[in-house]
Amino acid sequence: MKLDKLEALLRRSNTPLEEVIPLFAALLSIPTDGRCPPPDPDPQRRKERTLNALIDQLAGLAQAEPVLIILEDVHWADPTTLEFLGRTILRLSEMRVLLIMTGRPEFKVRWAQHPQVTALLLNRLARQHCRAMVESIAQKTLPSEVMEQIIAKTDGVPLFVEELTKTVLESGLLQEKDRAWLLTEPLLELAIPATLQDSLMARLDRLAPVKEVAQIGATIGREFSYSLLAAVSSMREAELKDALAKLAAAELIFPHGAPPAASYIFKHALVRDAAYETLLRSKRKQLHGRIAKVLETHFPETAETQPEILAHHYTHAGLTEIALQWWQKAGDLAIRRSANREAVSHYDRVIELLRLLPASPKRDASELVTRIKLSGPLIATAGYITSELTENYARAWELCTELGDDKHAFPVMYGQWVIPYVRGNMAEALKNSERFLRRAEQQDDVSLLMMGHRIYGSSLVWRGDTVQGSSHLKRALSIYRPEHAQLAYVFSQHPRTAALAHLCLALQHLGHLDQAMAAGWEAIEEAKRIEHFNSIAYSLCFVSLLIMLRLDVATLKRTSGELLELAEQHNATYWARWARPMLGWIEAQEGNIEAGIHQMQQSTAELQEEGANLWVPQTLLLEAEILGRAGQGQNAHRLLDEAQALIEPLDQRFYEAELHRVRGMVMLAEGNDVDAAAANFDRAIEVARCQSSRFLELRAATSKARLCLERGRHQSAHDLLAPVYSSFSEGLDTADLVEARSLLNELM
Numbered sequence: 001m002k003l004d005k006l007e008a009l010l011r012r013s014n015t016p017l018e019e020v021i022p023l024f025a026a027l028l029s030i031p032t033d034g035r036c037p038p039p040d041p042d043p044q045r046r047k048e049r050t051l052n053a054l055i056d057q058l059a060g061l062a063q064a065e066p067v068l069i070i071l072e073d074v075h076w077a078d079p080t081t082l083e084f085l086g087r088t089i090l091r092l093s094e095m096r097v098l099l100i101m102t103g104r105p106e107f108k109v110r111w112a113q114h115p116q117v118t119a120l121l122l123n124r125l126a127r128q129h130c131r132a133m134v135e136s137i138a139q140k141t142l143p144s145e146v147m148e149q150i151i152a153k154t155d156g157v158p159l160f161v162e163e164l165t166k167t168v169l170e171s172g173l174l175q176e177k178d179r180a181w182l183l184t185e186p187l188l189e190l191a192i193p194a195t196l197q198d199s200l201m202a203r204l205d206r207l208a209p210v211k212e213v214a215q216i217g218a219t220i221g222r223e224f225s226y227s228l229l230a231a232v233s234s235m236r237e238a239e240l241k242d243a244l245a246k247l248a249a250a251e252l253i254f255p256h257g258a259p260p261a262a263s264y265i266f267k268h269a270l271v272r273d274a275a276y277e278t279l280l281r282s283k284r285k286q287l288h289g290r291i292a293k294v295l296e297t298h299f300p301e302t303a304e305t306q307p308e309i310l311a312h313h314y315t316h317a318g319l320t321e322i323a324l325q326w327w328q329k330a331g332d333l334a335i336r337r338s339a340n341r342e343a344v345s346h347y348d349r350v351i352e353l354l355r356l357l358p359a360s361p362k363r364d365a366s367e368l369v370t371r372i373k374l375s376g377p378l379i380a381t382a383g384y385i386t387s388e389l390t391e392n393y394a395r396a397w398e399l400c401t402e403l404g405d406d407k408h409a410f411p412v413m414y415g416q417w418v419i420p421y422v423r424g425n426m427a428e429a430l431k432n433s434e435r436f437l438r439r440a441e442q443q444d445d446v447s448l449l450m451m452g453h454r455i456y457g458s459s460l461v462w463r464g465d466t467v468q469g470s471s472h473l474k475r476a477l478s479i480y481r482p483e484h485a486q487l488a489y490v491f492s493q494h495p496r497t498a499a500l501a502h503l504c505l506a507l508q509h510l511g512h513l514d515q516a517m518a519a520g521w522e523a524i525e526e527a528k529r530i531e532h533f534n535s536i537a538y539s540l541c542f543v544s545l546l547i548m549l550r551l552d553v554a555t556l557k558r559t560s561g562e563l564l565e566l567a568e569q570h571n572a573t574y575w576a577r578w579a580r581p582m583l584g585w586i587e588a589q590e591g592n593i594e595a596g597i598h599q600m601q602q603s604t605a606e607l608q609e610e611g612a613n614l615w616v617p618q619t620l621l622l623e624a625e626i627l628g629r630a631g632q633g634q635n636a637h638r639l640l641d642e643a644q645a646l647i648e649p650l651d652q653r654f655y656e657a658e659l660h661r662v663r664g665m666v667m668l669a670e671g672n673d674v675d676a677a678a679a680n681f682d683r684a685i686e687v688a689r690c691q692s693s694r695f696l697e698l699r700a701a702t703s704k705a706r707l708c709l710e711r712g713r714h715q716s717a718h719d720l721l722a723p724v725y726s727s728f729s730e731g732l733d734t735a736d737l738v739e740a741r742s743l744l745n746e747l748m
Contacts, residue, residue, distance in 0.1 A: 002030045010057070020053045047338040048531045051084055055091060062095040069099045073269065075107035079341030086111045087569050111568075124156025133158065137165045141180040145187050146173075153195075159268055160196040166251075167199045170206055200274035207250060210243035211278070214252065217264060218275035219287040221309075226262040231294045232287070289317035307333060308346060315353065324353050324366070331373060335489060338533065340377040347374040361403060368399040372411045372490075379492045380534050383574025384422035385612045393419065410436065410448055414491050417455050424613030426463040427651040433459045447487060450479045454495050458502040461509075462614070464653030464691045470506035473499045485530055494535040497527040501542035505654070508546055511694030513731020520546050524559075537566055537575040544582055545615060548622070549695075551735040553589050556582060577606050581619045588626045597623055617643040618655040621662050628666035636666045653687075657696040660684035661703055668707065678707055695736070698724045702740045709747065718747040 006024055010017055025031075027050055061067050071077075077085070085101075089111045092099065105121065112119060125133065130151045134142065142150075146168060154160040168174065174181040204211055216233055217224045226244070233240055244264065247253045252271055253264045266272035279287070292313035296303050303310055311326035327350045334343035350370045357363050371392050378389045393415035400409050413436045420428035437452030457472030476499045488494040500523035507516035520543035527535040540563040547556040560582035567576035580603035588596025604619050624639040640663050647656055664680030667673060684700035701724045708717035725740045732741075 002028075006030060020057070023050045023053050026050075047080075048533070051087060054084060055088055058088065058097065059091070059095050062097050066096040066098070069097065071099070071101045074101040074103040076269075078339075080337075080339045082109060083570060085109075086571060089114055089117060090565075090569065092116050109571075125158060125161065126156065127151055130154060130156060130161050133161050134165050137162060138169060138181060140176065142168075142174075143181065143183050143187070146181075146183070149187070157196070159270065160199065163196060163203065163271075164199045167202050170203065196270060197274055197277075200271055201278065203250065203252070204275060204278060207246060207252075210246045211275075213240065213243040214247055214275040215279050215283075216287060217253065218266070218272045219279070219284060220291055222269055222272045223263060223265045226259045226264070228291070228294065228299065229264075230260070231298055232291055285317050288313040288315075289319060292317060292319075292322075305333075308342075311346070311349070315349070320353050320356055324350055327353065328370070331370075335373065335377065340380040343377040344374065344381060347371075347377070364399050364403055365405070368396055368403065368405060368408055371396040371399070372408055375411065375415055376489055376492055379418075381572070383572075383610070383612070384418055385574075385610045389415070390419060410440070410451070411490055413439070414451070414455065417459070418492070421455075421459060421462075422614050423611050424462075424616060424646065424650045424652045426459055426653075430456075430459040430463055430651075446479055446481070447484050450476050450484060451487065451491060451495055453479075454499045454502075457499070457506075461502050461506045462654045463651055464656060464693075466506040466509040467692050470503055470510065473503040473506065477503070488530070488532045488535055492534055493538045494527060494530055494532055497523050497530075497532075497535045497539050500526065501539050504543060504546050505549075508549060509654075509691065509693040509695050511698075511728055511731075513550075513695070513728070513734055513737075515730070516546060517550075517731075533566070533570055533572075537563060537570075537572065540566065541575060541578045544579075545618075548582055548585060551589075553586055557586050560586070574612075577603050577610075577612075578615075581622075585622055585626075593626060593630050597626060613646055613650060613652070617646045617650075617652060618658070620646075621655060621658050625662045625665065628662065628669045631669065633666055633670040637663075640666065653691070655696075657684045657688040657691070657693060657700055660687065661696075661700045665703060674707070674711070678704065681707065694724065694727055698728070698740055699736055702736070702743060705743055705747070709743070714747050718744065721747075 003021075003025060006028070007017060007021060010020055010024065023046065026046065058067065071085075074082075074085075085099075086109065088097075088099070093116050102122075111117060131147065134147060134150055150161065150164050150168065154164055169181075173184060173187070175184050176182075204214060207214070213229070213233065213235070217229060220228060220232070229244075230237070230240060235243065241259055244253070244255070244259075244262075248255050248264075251267060252275075253266055256263045256265070266275070276284070292310050295310050295313070307326050308330035311323050311330050314323035314326055317323075327346050331343050331346035331350065334340070334346055347370050351367060351374075354363055354367050354370070374392055375389065375396070378386065378392060382388065393412060396408075396412045397416065399405070400412055413432065417429055417432040417436060420432065433452070433456040437449075437456045440448040440452035443449070453472045453476035457469045457476060460466075460469030460472060463469075477496060480496050480499070484495055500519045504516045504520035504523065507513075507519060520539075523539040524536070524543055527539040540559055544556055544559045544563060547559060560579050564576055564579035564583065567573070567579060581600045584596045584599030584601075584603065586596070587599065590596075600619060600623050604616055604623075607613070607616055620639045620643040624636040624643070627633075627639065628636040640659065643659055647653060647659060660680045661684035664677040664684065667677040667680065681700055681704035685697055685704065688694075688697035688700055701721050705717035705721040708714070708720065721740060721744060725737070725744060728737060731737055
């Protein structure tokens, strides 16, 4: 029956049913009984496809007729709902859809800045509007002193105006006569409640016979179903229905549907809070415990798909150990759904509750497992350089040491590698990744060995040892197996994608330019195939760095733009900060130097402020080259000095040869010491040769050869450049090789 209704609803859009029914059936926990294929087992892919299908469904409806969507109290929305709204807003300009949302003033989201979004601040009601609202509710004229007290005490808050007016009308202070309300006795100052809470309490007290139903409903939550309420309440069916009808007549709750399929929502969160606050603490705990048990016993679908609800009730019932189990289930389910922000919240609750238990190895083991699970969602939501992630890994290592736990040491050791790696500290990253690899070699686990080669190889590449780095990365790829894809949820990225993303950089340095680009495209393709967000962002980012090295503006515009769009869709500021320097570089290459440099410098400053120095030296060198060519030598030298101050202590030597080449180029642009410039070019060639970087050697040799040509030393220029150029057998159409070939033609 439910599946039939779902199919009927989906037929209203243009989306193929066979593609979307498995997604929506899984989302709504509707059994398909084999009538359609099972949903994708991979949580990230399933989430991506579900969100896209929802937006496509909306677009299909909007093609048939304009669509109005109204969302109230959006400040209460969960992170995945906010992500869906953000994606929808990005596409609103192409749909006939009006989306109206209400939220509190402190509610802030990134997509509020989009041009298609208009924010309206709703101020308190003016006196005349309060008066009009009171008159509309009262239907008859109120005594002036009553009207004045209502206006004064409600202070223009619409809900308070409405509730206080109803409180006064129900209080017995007034009686109807003709077309007016008259006071039955002199009006005292305390006769009218002074706060919204007092007003709501007074209304509930006057509904004493049905107050218990409101209290049970409030304990369930702002929304509750008749079936759950009936299962928890001891009232007979007729009494329960009568009580609900009275609450609805008083407009304290709003019904949807009819019992037994009815659901109810409190008029406002404050109404629910008022009903909840009337309960004694002991009674609240009993109710929460009863609700949790009923859900677990009689509503298995809710327990399976929304374990956080049971966790919430068991927590407030004071049943800590049972609550822990359900918060763990909620966190695990959130990870499987790629709902990373929810996962962080649920695991945080686990850690909070574990602190309430007596110290024991069992408690510490539970905390260790939870902290390892927590690390992935923390990285996905906030990046690698946050105090929360650092503290989480530090505590996890402390627990590993205390427990002597080898099994869980590797995810923690990964964290000890990835933080200095993203900080750009290759000396520490290399040490920690080598420790991981050596320890993995002692285990009977191919997946750990593969990860060891992957992270050790990546560290070597960034230190400038691309020969050894590429060897370890190729080893990781050779022992990778399809079942290792699940490691993306342990180590934050799909391991094969990450290995390819670093291998492409190494191959570029080594002069295998076509192979480098092929590895880069394969990394992106693999990440998109598994639809794992962090892996897609990771591959787009690193391959975009490769494309920027190759000076391919058109392709970089596509990949970095895709990275930024993806980051904004997922509210992933970390990846957005990596995309913006590339977009700034593109802008500068297209002639808008001032705006491009400003964007590069702003993004670089943000990364440095976070402590994320990986690639920062390279960005500084790119900025310096642009400024040097634009005649801003002083600023260029300042940036070169900043880059050098990072490269040496961090041992991040991937782009070190460019430091010397760009310095020489800036000197030449200034028209100063030509010999010093030539010496810098020589130093760049020397560093590139030491690192076996034919690519950067070619670039430096081209700069030196051009200087030789300008000084009339044609043969020296040819003898320097020709051997390097002739060593390349691929990538002949790339910018650097085209420039070198052109220069060689001039020298003939």
